[in-house]
Amino acid sequence: MLHARPHEMLPAPGDAVAHLSTPRPLIDEDRMRANITRVQAYADQHGLAFRPHIKTHKLPSVAQLQVEAGAKGINCQKITEAEVFADAGFGDILITFNILGAEKLARLAALNDRIEKLSVVADSLVTLEGLAVHFSNRKPLIVLVECDTGAGRCGVQTPQEALTLARFINGSSSLTFGGLLTYPKPGAAAEVQAWLAEALALLESAGIACPVVSHAGTPSLFEGHNVPAATEYRAGTYVYNDRSMIRAGHCTEADCAMTILATVVSRPAPGRAVIDAGVKTLTSDLLGFSDYGMVVGFPEAVIKALSEEHGVIDISACNDTFPDIGGKIHVIPNHTCVVTNMFDTMVFHRDGVVTRVEDVAARGLVW
Amino acid sequence: MLHARPHEMLPAPGDAVAHLSTPRPLIDEDRMRANITRVQAYADQHGLAFRPHIKTHKLPSVAQLQVEAGAKGINCQKITEAEVFADAGFGDILITFNILGAEKLARLAALNDRIEKLSVVADSLVTLEGLAVHFSNRKPLIVLVECDTGAGRCGVQTPQEALTLARFINGSSSLTFGGLLTYPKPGAAAEVQAWLAEALALLESAGIACPVVSHAGTPSLFEGHNVPAATEYRAGTYVYNDRSMIRAGHCTEADCAMTILATVVSRPAPGRAVIDAGVKTLTSDLLGFSDYGMVVGFPEAVIKALSEEHGVIDISACNDTFPDIGGKIHVIPNHTCVVTNMFDTMVFHRDGVVTRVEDVAARGLVW
Numbered sequence: 001m002l003h004a005r006p007h008e009m010l011p012a013p014g015d016a017v018a019h020l021s022t023p024r025p026l027i028d029e030d031r032m033r034a035n036i037t038r039v040q041a042y043a044d045q046h047g048l049a050f051r052p053h054i055k056t057h058k059l060p061s062v063a064q065l066q067v068e069a070g071a072k073g074i075n076c077q078k079i080t081e082a083e084v085f086a087d088a089g090f091g092d093i094l095i096t097f098n099i100l101g102a103e104k105l106a107r108l109a110a111l112n113d114r115i116e117k118l119s120v121v122a123d124s125l126v127t128l129e130g131l132a133v134h135f136s137n138r139k140p141l142i143v144l145v146e147c148d149t150g151a152g153r154c155g156v157q158t159p160q161e162a163l164t165l166a167r168f169i170n171g172s173s174s175l176t177f178g179g180l181l182t183y184p185k186p187g188a189a190a191e192v193q194a195w196l197a198e199a200l201a202l203l204e205s206a207g208i209a210c211p212v213v214s215h216a217g218t219p220s221l222f223e224g225h226n227v228p229a230a231t232e233y234r235a236g237t238y239v240y241n242d243r244s245m246i247r248a249g250h251c252t253e254a255d256c257a258m259t260i261l262a263t264v265v266s267r268p269a270p271g272r273a274v275i276d277a278g279v280k281t282l283t284s285d286l287l288g289f290s291d292y293g294m295v296v297g298f299p300e301a302v303i304k305a306l307s308e309e310h311g312v313i314d315i316s317a318c319n320d321t322f323p324d325i326g327g328k329i330h331v332i333p334n335h336t337c338v339v340t341n342m343f344d345t346m347v348f349h350r351d352g353v354v355t356r357v358e359d360v361a362a363r364g365l366v367w
Numbered sequence: 368m369l370h371a372r373p374h375e376m377l378p379a380p381g382d383a384v385a386h387l388s389t390p391r392p393l394i395d396e397d398r399m400r401a402n403i404t405r406v407q408a409y410a411d412q413h414g415l416a417f418r419p420h421i422k423t424h425k426l427p428s429v430a431q432l433q434v435e436a437g438a439k440g441i442n443c444q445k446i447t448e449a450e451v452f453a454d455a456g457f458g459d460i461l462i463t464f465n466i467l468g469a470e471k472l473a474r475l476a477a478l479n480d481r482i483e484k485l486s487v488v489a490d491s492l493v494t495l496e497g498l499a500v501h502f503s504n505r506k507p508l509i510v511l512v513e514c515d516t517g518a519g520r521c522g523v524q525t526p527q528e529a530l531t532l533a534r535f536i537n538g539s540s541s542l543t544f545g546g547l548l549t550y551p552k553p554g555a556a557a558e559v560q561a562w563l564a565e566a567l568a569l570l571e572s573a574g575i576a577c578p579v580v581s582h583a584g585t586p587s588l589f590e591g592h593n594v595p596a597a598t599e600y601r602a603g604t605y606v607y608n609d610r611s612m613i614r615a616g617h618c619t620e621a622d623c624a625m626t627i628l629a630t631v632v633s634r635p636a637p638g639r640a641v642i643d644a645g646v647k648t649l650t651s652d653l654l655g656f657s658d659y660g661m662v663v664g665f666p667e668a669v670i671k672a673l674s675e676e677h678g679v680i681d682i683s684a685c686n687d688t689f690p691d692i693g694g695k696i697h698v699i700p701n702h703t704c705v706v707t708n709m710f711d712t713m714v715f716h717r718d719g720v721v722t723r724v725e726d727v728a729a730r731g732l733v734w
């Protein structure tokens with residue numbers, strides 16, 4: 001059942017994509033399925049358990065395809081996302097976030113009771129103590145130690161600290177040590193491997209078994225085998241791909257499953273086209289680019305400015321085939337995951353014909 | 368009635384804001400009401416009809432406060448937004464967008480039939496011809512000519528073109544000429560005035576009455592009287608204000624009604640704090656800043672990087688009172704309008720106590 005808002009106008013299977021009102025993000029079914037197959041094959045080839053991050057699609061039906069292809073579980077970033085996927089029947093969920101606060105701990109415990117295997121991460125004794133207290137006299141919670149192997153976000157800074165936290169987890173009757181986890185700096189396989197190997201050696205010396213070493217990130221996914229310490233790989237973006245993944249060498253334009261259909265609403269001056277996709281569609285994620293997306297078929301077009309519902313495109317370097325007012329274009333976004341987050345529904349198509357429309361079930365949840 | 372999703376956990380009136388789970392955008396009722404009063408007083412003082420843009424809040428209850436304060440109607444950017452506000456009883460709605468395509472035209476006509484006064488804009492004969500054909504033998508549609516007075520987005524490029532389009536509208540039995548409209552470059556009052564005055568002179572020479580000249584933008588709102596050609600002013604951001612409006616000199620920090628409550632989830636290294644608000648909360652709108660928001664009470668803190676659900680803050684220049692893990696902060700976003708667009712519900716408070724929770728009724732609609 002679709003939970004569209006009262007004024008949501010939904011396409012239907014069989015509709016021609018070209019006739020849809022815009023702006024509208026679209027997913028090419030075949031490209032998406034090929035991405036799922038290709039990445040799973042890579043993980044299988046290298047003996048890596050694969051755990052897709054659902055942040056990119058927020059759709060149980062897509063996660064189901066990922067699991068059918070061989071994924072061993074899923075990765076969520078928020079408790080509320082995990083609850084949606086638990087409702088849909090997923091039984092192995094890793095939440096890669098420090099969980100703090102009474103309300104979140106209560107929801108986490110309820111979730112732990114109703115699925116087979118819930119795991120979270122922690123990178124401090126403060127977080128661990130909160131978990132240990134809340135989960136005492138409950139089904140134990142699996143906790144992985146998050147390691148900052150160079151990305152500069154969360155994570156313990158040294159293998160020695162990882163050991164300290166692993167010891168705490170191992171010593172708590174409320175918690176089960178789930179292993180080590182990192183969200184690495186892309187392209188730094190050697191450093192990541194060195195860090196993790198050192199931590200594994202410390203754990204081994206301390207007699208602590210490490211069941212999982214979880215490595216991640218779509219950009220350097222196909223270099224994942226260069227971190228042999230890892231037993232598991234997490235990735236989200238690969239399922240749809242985007243302009244940043246083309247630049248990273250992870251995929252080609254033909255692997256980008258998400259495009260945003262937009263209409264040219266104005267051609268006010270020579271060299272300028274304005275589309276009906278702005279920040280509230282494409283988002284302002286630049287990811288190192290200097291413009292806001294790539295117009296399919298018009299590589300010289302520069303989406304140079306966005307306001308909330310308008311995108312201004314410099315078409316002065318294009319030939320004169322750029323669509324006129326009322327014409328439509330497809331944009332490959334810089335970052336697909338954040339576009340998913342803007343819309344309540346997602347339209348899937350095959351060869352330009354709508355195959356299905358899905359609620360973005362885990363979108364818009366607070367935490 | 369709230370249309371929260373199944374896993375939305377909603378605060379209730381009387382709850383202490385400090386105890387809410389995070390991330391959570393909050394609106395200070397008193398600051399918001401003071402912003403509404405101050406801006407309406409300015410418009411009244413200068414004889415400008417005031418038309419708030421609802422993109423910032425997307426909430427009929429807030430628009431109602433704006434109308435009660437003296438606003439003469441509202442401004443929407445999308446048909447679906449306008450439909451939500453029509454349902455809520457608003458009878459004077461201006462949609463500042465070129466409407467193209469069969470489905471949108473049909474929805475526009477239905478909307479025109481059910482509210483007292485619907486207006487749209489157009490900046491090309493293509494758009495006007497579409498409107499003229501669709502509205503023949505219907506209640507006529509009011510159309511303003513959008514003028515590019517220097518902002519470089521949509522709009523006719525010259526006063527002469529404005530006259531051409533006004534003539535077309537005036538000559539169509541389906542359409543009614545509603546006047547001229549501009550979304551100006553901030554701080555360019557003299558140019559805007561010159562442009563509009565020239566267009567008005569041309570219209571007068573042609574014997575075409577111009578009922579409205581609509582000017583806009585929060586940043587230079589209090590300079591609105593420097594464009595005496597204008598009869599109406601549109602603004603959205605002023606209702607909540609944000610960091611970009613402080614920089615523009617439009618308001619002070621004490622006028623910022625929206626803050627995002629976030630929790631410090633990690634202090635992995637000296638000088639680094641990580642919060643649970645990332646791109647999917649604060650958005651990546653920089654608006655000329657080099658970081659992603661302003662931490663209330665910690666002006667030296669730099670929100671230097673966002674990932675989807677994490678914000679990395681450089682606190683090395685702060686004194687050591689910055690909250691530790693589990694502590695909460697309030698962030699004033701760079702751009703308030705885009706934060707509204709990220710959440711299904713908005714929490715209002717007074718002096719830190721929740722007053723009400725509202726569905727962001729016009730959020731997430733496709734077009």
